[in-house]
Amino acid sequence: MNFILSDVQHGVMTLTLNRPERLNSFNDEMHRQLAEVLTQAERDDSIRCLLITGAGRAFCAGQDLNDRNVDPTGAAPDLGASVENFYNPLVKRLAKLPKPVIAAVNGVAAGAGATLALGCDMVIAARSANFIMSFSKLGLVPDCGGTWYLPRLAGRARAMGLALMGDKLSAQQALDWGMIWQVVDDESLNDTARQLATHFASQPTFGLGLVKQALYASETNTLNEQLDLERDYQRLAGRSEDYREGVSAFLTKRPPVFKGK
Structure with missing residues (x-):
């Protein structure tokens, strides 16, 4: 299955995270497909802006925990390997990409899905969207750049509260805290995000x-x-x-x- 849909129009590459039945949560194959498409974005000079969104009712629910079940022998999974092999390279590539990267957050962004969105250069969110630093609910540490981006976007006190509590943060609250660029009505999200991406694709x-x-x-x-x-x-x-x-x-x-x- 194609877990990453890509489309290039007018200098904009739109990447759609495409596992809607799993709220677009990441598995290893989805990571591999995303890495492959990012290589095209890096190498193709006609692509001048990257737009990332999700299929269905979510942006991304983070890591698919079905891929992280404890080994039947009782051995603990090496989550550090997943971070090192997949999430860290993803964060670095998006930050290094010499083109604007826009996240159009169309629904829930949880765990690594939230930190992925907040790691983009600009974030536009649907009014019904929300961000959840759900790592603490599992006894984990925010990854995908979470501990780096959160204090810089929200300040130390709010970052600490978000990371320790793991509570839902509405799109409007994220906007009020200066963490994202814009909140729009749900039905306007796609058009607004594409207009911004198309604008960037015509700029220097x-x-x-x-x-x-x-x-x-x-x-x-x-x-x-x-x-x-x-x-x-x-x-x-x-x-x-x-x-x-x-x-x-x-x-x-x-x-x-x-x-x-």
């Missing part, structure tokens, strides 16, 4: 990729290190075709036509 992709990397680097850089990084990235951006096109369009008072180079 090379520069957007540098913006993304600079903001991630600022989380650990000193001010002096970040100033040096801004200098270096601005030098690269100033040599791009998109910068020349942007300046030319401004001076001739016409709309720019960016090629993402």
Whole structure:
């Protein structure tokens, strides 16, 4: 079965997590299919924005626990291997991708599904959607970047409460706390997310990729290190075709036509 549906239109690759009967929870094959599609997104310069959503009534319920049953012999599963082989590479690839990544959260996002969504560059959520850090209910630690993203998005106190309590957080509350970009009515989610993705696909992709990397680097850089990084990235951006096109369009008072180079 195709657990990841992919579609490319107008420079936007839409990835749909496609295990609706399991609330799009991850199993190993779904991880492998997602990794394969991400390789296309990385290599294809015509893809200038990535949009991730879920099929059915959920965005993603995290890890499929049916794949994590305790061995009949009583041996404990090595959950660290799953994190190392699947979730960590996924988080790193999305962060490193030099193109905007948008999550359109259409329903429940729980466990690794919640942290996957919050690890995207921008999050648009349906009004009925919610986020659940359900790890603590199983005696586990937030993974898929959860312990890194949560304090930075929500602050330490709220991150601690979310991670320890494992309670449901509504899309509106996540917006009020500054954790996501936008909340829209359920019926408007797809159109709103696609409009934003299509907008990004027409923008100076090379520069957007540098913006993304600079903001991630600022989380650990000193001010002096970040100033040096801004200098270096601005030098690269100033040599791009998109910068020349942007300046030319401004001076001739016409709309720019960016090629993402």
